[in-house]
C-alpha cells in the first residue's frame with residue numbers, strides 16, 4: 310500500500326491559508342484589546358497585558374507555519390497549481406497578492422510593536438499614551 314502524498318500537499322496548502330487566518334485574527338484581537346485599553350481603565354489595561362504574550366506566541370507560531378508551509382507549497386506549485394494559474398493568466402496576480410500580503414504582515418508587525426510599547430508604558434504607570 311502506498312501513501313497518497315497528494316493529500317499531504319493539499320492539507321499543507323490549506324494550513325498555509327488557515328495560519329494566515331490565525332495571524333490575522335490574533336492581530337484583530339490585539340487591536341481590539343488595545344482600543345479598549347486606550348479608552349478604558351485599569352481592568353482593560355490588565356486584560357491587554359494578560360493577552361499580549363499569548364497572542365504574540367500565536368502570531369509567531371502562525372507566521373512560522375506560513376513560511377515553513379509555504380516552502381513545500383512553492384515546490385509543489387508547478388505540479389498542482391501552476392497549470393491552472395497559467396491557463397487563467399493569473400501568475401502575476403498571485404505574485405502581487407503575496408507582495409500585498411507580506412506588506413500587510415509588516416504593517417501588522419509595526420502595529421504589534423507599538424501596542425507592546427504602549428502596554429509597557431501602562432505597566433510603568435505612564436497612563437494614557
Ligand code: HEM
Nearest residue numbers: 325326329375376379380382383386403404407410411414
Ligand atoms: C507571510 C506572508 C504570507 C501570507 C499572509 C500568505 C498567504 C497566502 C494565502 C492566503 C494563499 C492562498 C491564496 C489563494 O488561495 O488564493 C497563499 C498561497 C500561496 N503561498 Fe503564501 N503567504 C505568505 C507567505 C508565503 C511564503 C513565504 C511562501 C513561500 C515560501 C508562500 C507560498 C505560497 C504559494 C506557492 C501559494 C500558492 C499560489 C498562490 O496562491 O499565490 N507564501 N499564501
